[in-house]
Amino acid sequence: MRRIVPVKALTGKALAGTVLAATVLAATVSAGCGTEGMTNTAHAAASAATSADHFAVERIATGLDRPTFVGAAPGDPEALWVLEQSGRVVRVEGAERHVALDLSDSLSSGNERGLLGIAFHPRYADNGRLFLHWTGLGGETRVAEFARGADGRSIEPTLVRELLTVAQPEENHNGGQLAFGPDGRLYLGLGDGGGAFDPRRTAQDRNQLLGKVLAADVDTPAPPPGAPARSTGSTGAPPPPTWAVVLSGLRNPWRFSFDPALGEIWVADVGQDQVEEVNRVLLEPDEPPKNLGWSAFEGTHRLDGHDLDPTGELIEPVATYGHDEGCSVIGGIVYSGAQLPGLVRRYVFGDFCSGTLWSLRATPDGGATDIREERAKVPQLTHIGLDGDGELVFASAAGSLFRAVPAPG
Numbered sequence: 001m002r003r004i005v006p007v008k009a010l011t012g013k014a015l016a017g018t019v020l021a022a023t024v025l026a027a028t029v030s031a032g033c034g035t036e037g038m039t040n041t042a043h044a045a046a047s048a049a050t051s052a053d054h055f056a057v058e059r060i061a062t063g064l065d066r067p068t069f070v071g072a073a074p075g076d077p078e079a080l081w082v083l084e085q086s087g088r089v090v091r092v093e094g095a096e097r098h099v100a101l102d103l104s105d106s107l108s109s110g111n112e113r114g115l116l117g118i119a120f121h122p123r124y125a126d127n128g129r130l131f132l133h134w135t136g137l138g139g140e141t142r143v144a145e146f147a148r149g150a151d152g153r154s155i156e157p158t159l160v161r162e163l164l165t166v167a168q169p170e171e172n173h174n175g176g177q178l179a180f181g182p183d184g185r186l187y188l189g190l191g192d193g194g195g196a197f198d199p200r201r202t203a204q205d206r207n208q209l210l211g212k213v214l215a216a217d218v219d220t221p222a223p224p225p226g227a228p229a230r231s232t233g234s235t236g237a238p239p240p241p242t243w244a245v246v247l248s249g250l251r252n253p254w255r256f257s258f259d260p261a262l263g264e265i266w267v268a269d270v271g272q273d274q275v276e277e278v279n280r281v282l283l284e285p286d287e288p289p290k291n292l293g294w295s296a297f298e299g300t301h302r303l304d305g306h307d308l309d310p311t312g313e314l315i316e317p318v319a320t321y322g323h324d325e326g327c328s329v330i331g332g333i334v335y336s337g338a339q340l341p342g343l344v345r346r347y348v349f350g351d352f353c354s355g356t357l358w359s360l361r362a363t364p365d366g367g368a369t370d371i372r373e374e375r376a377k378v379p380q381l382t383h384i385g386l387d388g389d390g391e392l393v394f395a396s397a398a399g400s401l402f403r404a405v406p407a408p409g
């Protein structure tokens, strides 16, 4: 598999087969993000990108408390739904804000903890089902189902059912993303449990949920054979589903997304000291869980003393960059909107620390090519989502939301 290394990451590293085609606009690079190496790379790189291919970002909301998610709910196209790390779910429609749910009394927040993920059921418009991922008061991962409130814009404060609880040995690497896949299952990303260099070796242990992307069928509870259907409470809620490991070998898959057209999942895995990576993986549920390498590999760098589970296909990232370009990759999305024709079918992703945004194009062989640094930046980027029209929206931990708009000129 070929891989792309944005800009300066090439320097001093032997990466045979690397493909690079970047447009770098050094003048727009923000403070704190290395620029010196980028210019040389840009001169060397062939790029077909023109001004019309790029986009700008426009701030559309401020004053939110460290938003970790922004996106739309099916059947509610005019609103943006936002998660605040400290525990509130906020529905934003124009200038109007409505706190749909406040979990702040029942979660621990700060560092990488808090309200981390939300997924609306694909038929949310009809059934009002939604799912949240947060850090419990004891630091544990919690995933539960909730229901839309009677007013249509709130969430019932009493959860419908618990879906998963996982103990977390450290404060960091709690994963985050919760999303429905093209197969209708609910997917969750969990980090390796934290610390440095996966001290508990969870990511390569197929029997542990940490360091994995998991999936569960939340539509058919399917009680064990021969067992009577049971309920978890007076509500008659179905029992928790079984979570299956889809991908192993992950350090902290903060954000992932699906490309339903190709049946693929794009997973950005946050790196340790050197390498941030983007992975493109074909979903093949009949195959053993594919292995994204951590902690035997950081990017394509083999770590001594870390065993590699030999089962499951080993997946190399399609794009990596070093810590001279950022510090935490923020996985994005394959764009298929109408407003930015130069971006159609390109995967857009970014970095939390530098605020840099890049896009790349998938190749038929499962790799990626034509990476380019976008002109726009989103400082403290935490999430890239879609509004009700399928256009890109961005959350910044600094408290703002942005949307992508055509670049002027």
Ligand SMILES: [Ca+2]
Residues within 6 Å of the ligand: 249, 269, 277, 292, 293, 294, 297, 298, 299, 317
């Ligand atoms: Ca990896």
